[in-house]
Amino acid sequence: MKKFKVVIADDHPIVLMGVRELIEKDILFEVTEQAGTPSDLIKILNVSSPNIVITDFNMPDDHVYGDGIKLINYILRNYSSTDIIVLTMLTNSLIISSLYDLGVRGVVFKNGDLKELIVALNVVSQGGCYYPPNFSLKPMSLRNQEDVKKKISKISVKEFEILRHFVSGLSVGEIAVLLNRSIKTVSAQKISAMRKLELESDQDLLKFCIAKNIFDN
Structure with missing residues (x-):
């Protein structure tokens, strides 16, 4: 059986360990690499092509690629064959909605049940988008600006x-x-x-x- 290759990124080693153990219990997915900083994550993506990246939203102290929206936008533009699931403590509906607008395929909240991550992986691996339970995706409008x-x-x-x-x-x-x-x-x-x-x-x-x-x- 062909497994989906997954790379995980988080600046907390305990989170990385817990997420890796959780994913590796599922026979459909294989964690091939893990990163503790945005720069480490980009180095991995430069030499491999995972099916899915699971990344934290806030990973501070990286002045090269930054974190949050900037990092995720960079990954989406430069590694289009890799889907992104964001694992985050952030629950701001505006930010979350914007992540989906950018092209993120799923968001999982750290303060919820981490088993939802497996659900998200299954949905995304089948070409869908995963939305957190009870989260309402609110479309946003932006006026066209010529100047x-x-x-x-x-x-x-x-x-x-x-x-x-x-x-x-x-x-x-x-x-x-x-x-x-x-x-x-x-x-x-x-x-x-x-x-x-x-x-x-x-x-x-x-x-x-x-x-x-x-x-x-």
């Missing part, structure tokens, strides 16, 4: 930094702590950036940044 570059050029360095962290999945409060700014300041700078981009909601902002690959460099 995107002009609008982006109006955003200050500090505002741009806030948007980058927002798109990675951090809340305003978490960004404030990370950047050592007050929540009021971060909120005001985020709102200012949205006005310059002529966007009215967090949903529009997230979709805009992803669709335009603003943080892909």
Whole structure:
């Protein structure tokens, strides 16, 4: 029987071990490699072609490929023959919906039953998309912008930094702590950036940044 080749990536060794043990109990799947950083994951993908990658959403301290949306978008664009399942603690519906918009084939929540990962693997291996239990996929709209570059050029360095962290999945409060700014300041700078981009909601902002690959460099 031909097995589906799976690569797993997570910055927590215990998670890697647990996920590997779980998957290897299923005769349909074989864990061929595992990675602890985004750079390690990309090195693996450069020399092998797994059927499925299971990756954490947040794997910090990698300044080459980043993590979150940036990393996943990079994998989807450069390794199109490999399907992606995201294993994450993140439950932000806007981020999760955006992952599916990008082309992710499944999302499994770490705070749920990890056995759902096997269900997700089976669905994805058969060409389907796996959605977490009780998760409602909400379509998002993005207004067409003819002068995107002009609008982006109006955003200050500090505002741009806030948007980058927002798109990675951090809340305003978490960004404030990370950047050592007050929540009021971060909120005001985020709102200012949205006005310059002529966007009215967090949903529009997230979709805009992803669709335009603003943080892909």
